[in-house]
Amino acid sequence: MSPRTEAVTATYLGTATVLLRIGDLTLLTDPALDPAPADYPGARPLHRTAGPALAAAELPPLDLVLLSHDQHADNLDTTGREVLGRAARVLTTPEAAERLGGRAEGLAVWESRTITSGATTVTVTATPARHGPEGTEQVTGPVTGFVVAYEGGTLYVSGDTVRHDALAEIGDRFRIDTAFLHLGDAHFPSTGDRAFSMSAAEGAALARTLGVRTVVPLHYDSWDHLAEDPARIAEAFEGDPEPAVRLKWLRPGMAENVR
Template sequence: MTEQTERSLTEPLPTADAPHPAGPHPESPALRPLREVRRWPRDFTDRLTAPLPGVRALARIAREGKLRPSAQALLDIPELPFEPGPLPEPGPREIAVTWVGHASWVLRVGGLTVLTDPVWSRKILGTPPRVTPVGVRWQDLPPVDAVVISHNHYDHLDLPTLKQLPPHTPLLLPAGLARWARRRRFTHVTDLDWWEAVELPGPEGPVRFDFVPAHHWSKRTLTDTCRSLWGGWVLTAPDGRRVYFAGDTGYGHWFEEIGSRYPDIDLALLPIGAYDPRWMLRPVHTDPEEAVRACHDLGARAMAPMHWSTFLLSAEAPLEPLRRVRAAWEATGRPREDLWDLAVGGSRVLGEGEGREVG
């Protein structure tokens, strides 16, 4: 990667209302207004940290036929953890997280209910049906105060699920996705560049949402490769406590950068699945060991694994990510209780001093 390309990855792209800065983005970016209508570049290809697979890679995949777990590995499916329970009611200075499955979480932060990459559908385009049920019934959700989306792949941006929300629900999106949402009649839409933030009012004070980089890409149709951005979100409660939602990402330098800009992350929601074959998926999906390393780079106190046990997107055995993440965490010597390896439907509450399990 050239020096010029590396520098471009740490700066926001120019927009019609803000010239491209001459120096690095400030450590504490100014808040953007909600529902702002912006103009973006035609594509975000310069944000890629690795080339996308080409014809040779696709031919190798077709030749090897290694896209899904073996028939023997599928015997794991009945053992996948599924333990739905009632949603917790966190106190005023507590944060609650509930894993719905894949990258979908119900977060209760600063009195707000936030959904991440909500996918309640049984089937998404291009993949087999989910192998574990949704961990929270839609009718059991409290009123949703906001939705954050990491990128536009179908297993993270699910229109049938979003259509179940009132059209005025605040949607916080990566740069370039607001037009997609407005065309589908959502009225409270904000899209952000990396290192930009907005705030939403809550009963305990404003909750801050910072959009941060990831090692990934975007595509939804045959003609829109990298036309919108991708990334993760740092949610900061009024009392300063932080949850990092990584979305979909490979391992790389962004984790240290995020940790330096947002110190004292209390909980990191990190992906551990969809990594085999490694030669192809390494740039865009962390494996369990890399996810544990990313937690260290972030300086996060606790880690909750996600992006496994729901949709079988690659060739590893369904239970392998869980076994490997537990072994990798144990090897670090960190406290076992700081690995929040929840079952689908499981919840945990981050109290003022530590996390406590629910259910």
């Protein structure tokens, strides 16, 4: 008898927000669910140009939220915070967990938690991430990625990160089937040419480093600071050597198989 493999579907809500169904377990990533247009003041003001594909009221009960960080509205906004309060469990950075309280649990890098819903069990491991050039950590704050291992496969959610050497260890520790990569080449007028998320070219290079089979692009639309043309994503993966990485675009609001 062949080993059991969980069915995995993903519904893209916009930016870094994805609803994932892994067997019996339902999880949401980085809930940014405010309607648009919306403005968020701060040292680097944010402007949202498009709302989510599903409203918070349309979401099913959530077994788990994976929150890469809590400091920026394109990853956690006012409505997203309300959703956190309804989730059974929230995994994030230790610093965010301390600020959020409630059901939020902080994971240090390479620390894991096992979560079971119905007949499905997943193991979530925190992975390295850095939300900007080296030396900006005090400004951008801590951020984390996640590896989710389930029966029959493993997926990676990068969180908001630039490409840096520490990410290579993810490929040493795990065989990644599907990677949800935060792209967009985020830039701000006040920080010049410094990038705060991966470009398409950096995402393609990371996918090759990790030996990923399928890449799902995230974090490339709906906000002014995500200025890279999405067409660059397809171009960056077109020249991949064999075996080629499969690029999987998710249609907003539609549940799609990502295995």
